[in-house]
Amino acid sequence: MPIYAPTLPPAPDLHLGQPPALVIMRFDLTRLWRQKIGRFFGFAFLMMLLWKVARIYVDHLLQTNQAFKPMQEFAKTILTQGADFQADLLNPASYLLWFLVALIGGGLVARDTLYRVRPLMYAHPVAPKDYLLAKLGFASALPFAILLPFALLPWAMSLLLAGLHGPVWATAPLRLLPAMAVSSVLMGSVAVGASSMAATPRAGIGWVLGLVLGLGTLASMIHTLTGFRAVDGLNPVMLAEAWPQLLVGVDHPLVAWVPAILGTVLHIGLWTFVAARRTRPSEVVI
């Protein structure tokens, strides 16, 4: 009598889940949440945000309260006005934000390299592009989420206090949100690209900071030596600061349109390419 293999139990329904990129992003977010890394940064960003909002209120008082009338002219000389003011809503967070992105983004891919998580993921129905999308998405969404209140809260405050004639333009979010998106993707791609070259999270942080500061120094040196301003388009920090300035129409942006576009495309393309190469299945199994 033939012996038949036992029948397997009915397999679970495997088509209920969310897209793999979303699962990985959510996992990174909960891991970050539990690390409580945000206490210092949360406090620092909150103070900056309070200053921004307070500045709107001070401006409102200067405009409406007769007692502050004599100070109006003086205030105009020390406080940024017009387009500079709109762009400045995002800029003070720049270096701190880069540091936060390095601290968190530096470990995003490197941690998975250290613990050999990717072979396991790729043995699930997870494609390398899902993984890359998750990491880039998370590293870009983080600065975007932090900058969001900087763009929206002063704007809402300004509308509330002074209507359409407030210090923040009624159309400012339409210019600031795209600028934030570009800057955030730039930050995310640099962080993920650098992290993919590291073998440990600490090394990843070092890579991000090294790249950002190193490229900034290099661009600054070439600029000083040659007087060629467009080379500032290589500096990721300047690029991230320049996009709000360009989109709100500042008279003298840190980087002009053409070098800003070229530099941003170069950085995003290069670091995404590096990350894609370094997270290929053939890289992760060796």
Added chain:
Amino acid sequence: MISLDRASLRYGPILGLSPTTFELPDGGGITGLLGPNGAGKSSLLQLLSGLLPPSGGEVRVFGEAPFRNATVLARLGLVPEGDRLPMGLRADRWLRMMGELSGLLGEALKSAVARALATVGMADRAHLTFARMSKGMRQRIRLAQALLHEPELLILDEPFNGLDPEARLTLIALLRDFAAKGTRILVSSHILGEIAQLTDRILLLFRGRLLAEGTVTEIRQLLDRHPVELRLTGAAQVLARWAVEQPELAALRMEEGAVVISVRSPRDILPRLQKAAAEGGIPLSALDPLDLNLDAVFQYLTKDHA
């Protein structure tokens, strides 16, 4: 279930796996993938688990090429080599993410995690972080991870590395249980004893080549160059006199109270030996095959192909 047709794998100029052909049938059972370090075991498992495409030839799992094939990957579970896990992470959270990556959600995910943890005996310790677990516990969690979606094919790369004897026995019992329930299991190891305890069916790899496939007895019979050694215990002189009259005898050596004979076809000589002993023609008290085990088969094969 698994078929390789001249499948090979190259890492740049290095040949990880020479063109290899074999088939594993459907249904449950354990197959041991045996070979020394660098033999190509991990390369073969990477091909089968869809991590890498073959450099040449064809790999088919469940009738399809596994590389980047979600349909195939959803039906197999992989326990990769090594003990590196995110140490600060809780095991249950890790398992939930892996379950979600397999396409589970909500109640289905919750029950799958609970079932997998219960299967590996970790239900009450899954809230611990990996840093607070022993190596054996972590290995069980890695196994649970591969079982979440109830795979039909389970691939384990060196699962016994670093485990203490008790943890090894537990893992062996678990794997046997899965196989009995109908899961096809492929286990790689470079330690003969582990595979010998687990299964009789092996694939033997050496220097990137598949040297042999089948049960130990089947493979041993094919090794014509190495006659089978049998130790006959009893009155050595009488036994030796009987042995030299046998046409299958290739060699003979005397030991204290025993004689060791090398014979080319044990299937032919054994009935005669049995008959002679039963009739009282030879004073035989014990018969031990000396090289019919996995260890000997491995030694002969690797020596022949070195």
